[in-house]
Amino acid sequence: DGGITQSPKYLFRKEGQNVTLSCEQNLNHDAMYWYRQDPGQGLRLIYYSQIVNDFQKGDIAEGYSVSREKKESFPLTVTSAQKNPTAFYLCASSSGAGELFFGEGSRLTVL
Amino acid sequence: GENVEQHPSTLSVQEGDSAVIKCTYSDSASNYFPWYKQELGKGPQLIIDIRSNVGEKKDQRIAVTLNKTAKHFSLHITETQPEDSAVYFCAATPRDDKIIFGKGTRLHILP
Numbered sequence: 313d314g315g316i317t318q319s320p321k322y323l324f325r326k327e328g329q330n331v332t333l334s335c336e337q338n339l340n341h342d343a344m345y346w347y348r349q350d351p352g353q354g355l356r357l358i359y360y361s362q363i364v365n366d367f368q369k370g371d372i373a374e375g376y377s378v379s380r381e382k383k384e385s386f387p388l389t390v391t392s393a394q395k396n397p398t399a400f401y402l403c404a405s406s407s408g409a410g411e412l413f414f415g416e417g418s419r420l421t422v423l
Numbered sequence: 424g425e426n427v428e429q430h431p432s433t434l435s436v437q438e439g440d441s442a443v444i445k446c447t448y449s450d451s452a453s454n455y456f457p458w459y460k461q462e463l464g465k466g467p468q469l470i471i472d473i474r475s476n477v478g479e480k481k482d483q484r485i486a487v488t489l490n491k492t493a494k495h496f497s498l499h500i501t502e503t504q505p506e507d508s509a510v511y512f513c514a515a516t517p518r519d520d521k522i523i524f525g526k527g528t529r530l531h532i533l534p
Contacts, residue, residue: 316466343520352432354512354526355467362520402466408519410455414466 315339318403318415325390325397325422333388333418335403343408344386348372349400349417358401361386390420398422425450427515429525437533442503444528446513447495453515456489456496461510461527470511471498500530508532 316337325331337344346358357370361380375394380386386405390397400419404412426449436442448456454475459467473480473487473496480487484503489496500507513525 318466352526354429355524357522360520404466410457410472410516411469412457412459412467412522414459414468416466417464 316403316405316413316415318401318418321416321418323418323420325420327422328392330389330391331420333390333401333403333420335386335388335415336384337386337405337413338384339405339407339413340383341405341407341413342383343406344380345404345406345412346370346376346378346386346388347402347404349402355402358388425517425521425523427513427523427525429513429528431528432526433529433531435531435533436503438503438505440503442498442500442507442530444498444511444513444530445495446497446515446525447493448515448523449494450515450517450523451491451494452517455516456487457514457516457522458487458498459512459514459524461512463509467512503532505532505534 319334343362345360347355356372358376359378361367377389402417403415406412429446457472460470461467471485473489484501486499510527510529512527514522516522
């Protein structure tokens with residue numbers, strides 16, 4: 313089936329460690345996005361990519377990094393510079409016609 | 424700046440009654456207004472959308488209305504059912520690569 317796969321679903325990290333969240337899509341979409349979701353805060357854009365080998369910062373990019381080496385993949389690294397990384401992370405893709413297709417999310421907890 | 428306000432943040436309605444969620448946006452260039460439903464522990468899914476060239480759109484028990492002059496749009500759910508319990512997000516797109524989400528409404532359907 314076509315869709316977006318995020319992994320892992322749950323992730324625990326010690327302070328000072330970098331972690332990478334995976335996002336893969338087989339929808340042949342050009343655009344991919346990473347959002348962070350905190351209770352009562354809605355969806356905040358971290359990074360987005362409109363095309364392979366290119367990406368732009370969103371509203372809360374500090375402490376995060378991404379790469380877009382393949383059309384299907386858009387991994388997000390949460391670095392030790394992110395001061396409050398505990399959150400629910402959502403990846404999405406779009407064909408450009410408007411609708412976003414979201415993955416099931418990854419919940420990161422810093423111990 | 425670009426902003427989407429969503430109200431209420433929490434809504435409880437009796438099963439069978441109607442629910443209304445309202446959003447206002449700030450950028451008059453916005454021309455696409457999707458609504459997403461997020462069930463617990465999952466990613467949001469598009470349930471209905473409307474473009475700026477129409478004032479109302481309906482899909483079974485769900486309808487969306489748009490008032491471009493006042494810059495507000497609303498989601499209406501009639502004959503609510505237990506499976507309608509979820510978090511709902513409105514969004515506006517001031518340009519093709521920019522989607523701004525409201526902070527969400529948690530809808531509880533009471534038995």
